[in-house]
Amino acid sequence: MIAFEGVQFHRGDRQVLRGITLEVHRGETVALVGRSGAGKSTILKLINRMLEPADGRVLVDGRDTRAWHPTVLRRQTGYVLQEVGLFPHMTVAGNVGLVPALANWPQERIDKRTFELLDLVGLPPREFASRWPDQLSGGQRQRVGVARALAADPPVVLMDEPFGALDPITRAELHREFGRIQRQVRKTIVLVTHDMREAFTLADRIGVLDAGVLVECGPRPMLEASTHPTVVTLVESAFN
């Protein structure tokens, strides 16, 4: 579904990504873990062509992202941000129905879809559809963010530290929800986090980034067996 082939990326003189090669299969959840500045978010932005590689290729659905029209590609790629980025001038329903509206769905279909999704993320539509973002708690806002990313039923969903700003209880609750939703919708998900425990909970495979290099990528047992010092430190942190 998504493939990185020897991708290099620079920001000014600084090399952010060094020769990333990675494959994400259909319906799989891959978590990218690493310290701040390790290049995790850059990888997400390369997938929906908010950035383009300096060298190497990024393929989505077998096609180089540079061959995709950015608007088309982004509408097939749900995106959940850490700061959520809900539009403060639109209601919950307006936020969730935005991508379908951009794609010119008829209003009835948008409404139906919005209600379905609010149900899916555990926000009763009757109560929440007409609320404004500033009338929601942090967890509720993040649920709306997830619903918005799923609105146009994109095959790929990118999540950039989606639960990073939440308190531990809410985060645990959303982790359970995430599992339930993913079992229902079966999306190809690439998730960025700095929390190894979260990665173990949510992902099928975990990639560890260190200074722009993908030092390890595999399921939990493979990481636990790794001897790479960065991986070891991260895995240890998951058990503290």
Place this chain on the structure above:
Amino acid sequence: MASLFHFWSLHASELWTLLGQHVALVVVSTAAAVAVGVPVGIIAARRPRVGAPIAAAASIIQTVPSLALFGFLLPLPLIGGVGARTALAALVLYALLPVIRTTAAGIRSIDSAILEAADAMGMTTRQRLTKVELPLALPAIMAGVRVSAVVGVGTVTIAAAIGAGGLGEYIYRGLSMVDATVILAGAVPVAALAMVVDGGLLVIERALSARRPLSRITRVVAAAAAVVAGAAVAIAATPGTERIVVGSKNFTEQVILGELMAQTIERYAALPVDRRLNLGGTFICDRATQSGDIDLYVEYSGTALTAVFKQPVQRDPSVVLEEVRRLYADSGRSMLMPLGFNNTFAILVREADARARGLTRLSQLAEYAPGWRAAFGYEFLERPDGFRGLAGVYGLRFREQPRVMDLTLMYRALAEGQVDVAAGDATAGLIDALNLSILEDDRQYFPPYDAVPVVHSSTLLRHPEIGAAIARLSGRVTGDVMRRMNYDVDARRLDPAAVVSTFLDSLDRGV
């Protein structure tokens, strides 16, 4: 206070028209500033390198005093000239800066996570602008619009100086008549209008910054504002039948003469008239009759010869009239028959002194001058064609060096005996009121300043009845009549329109 309400009730329909013009100018200029300023603000936010110089230019314009800006625009083609067009151009320039600034600031202040979300959702640049950036910047933009509109209410007042209409007309009229009631008649509604505009837009701005659909009250306020604005624009823009535009310069006698022209046309030519009185100086009136912005005003032959056409001074009244008539004809204007008075310099003495000595002519003055003291205005003393020439032609030598005195004080100083001879204005209302008498310039030292109506020639061709109507006045507005009317307005505080109408009534009765 009572006199203020009395003035308003007397001028109710004029008050509404001026208020309508005022509101229309503010609405149209603010709308134009939004139409230009918002896109410029967007560019400024996106590309600081393009936006910074534009914002700097708008800042510089903002520092130009409005009267000066109107002055700069007057001679320009297309946007220049007397009337609402020039005023609009200046008002838009003033209104631009706040709109540009707040639009740019509003867009720059949007949280980057929100913009990233917009991009990540596959919005095109245009969708991001219309669905996210502009709605979020709207409260800030509204704040800029509010500043522009409130500043506009004030600036429009000054635009009355170039004939744009609006409530400033009362303020200028009041200033030139030194009548506080008339000033207040304009100033009070301007202040009230500024508060209403400020308050109304603030309500809308607050509602917008709450990022909610407008509440019912806000909708009512917005709808009411839109209706009022639309009505004002409609009133101001109604072309209707062709209206003859009468102008005047900005002092009492000119306002009276403007009113006289206007009422004469209304009475005897049965044409609707727009009054653009208090237009400022000779230069503005002259340009306006050339361009056709105003159809006619009253000029003085000597002023036309030297100030308008830059010709050397001539002393023979009929030569001057012929010369000026020819020069006007060459520049597309027609000079009509003189009204009958000559607004020249007048050498004045007390009537009692004159009668006691049988003194009526300037040539007799040399005999008494060595025993008398004189006072003159600064300019009259300094100019070679002022006192020095006069002294030469009539052989005058006074008891002491003539004193310099302000024109308005001079009449009283003469009446009270502080001086014995003074130079004044031949049509000053105070001459009769203070029992002064004018000595006849029997050696024709002073150039003639005969009052002559000047009409845009094509107007006269379309409406020859204007010429016929004004011809009825020819020779009937004598120096006595003009001094009387000036006195009625300046000293007795009568309304110029009433004074003129009384005079025309007396003409009709054949008095």
